[in-house]
Amino acid sequence: MPKPYPHLQKAPKIGPVTAERLDSRKEIVGYLKRDVRTVQRWEESEGLPVYRLAKGKRSPVHAYRAEIDA
Numbered sequence: 001m002p003k004p005y006p007h008l009q010k011a012p013k014i015g016p017v018t019a020e021r022l023d024s025r026k027e028i029v030g031y032l033k034r035d036v037r038t039v040q041r042w043e044e045s046e047g048l049p050v051y052r053l054a055k056g057k058r059s060p061v062h063a064y065r066a067e068i069d070a
Contacts, residue, residue: 020065
């Protein structure tokens, strides 16, 4: 039986430590030091690794610092 949410994955391993997770759009924007629209544009056009829990503009998002840095 396939997993019900294949797009949800565990945090990637970075060496022996798990990457730190940014749990909201506000945290992601603050980490990148850009405005919300810029981050949303990068998410769509540049493939910024931001994960949504559901399909919808208002659904919660999260990202991993190590993936953003890469």
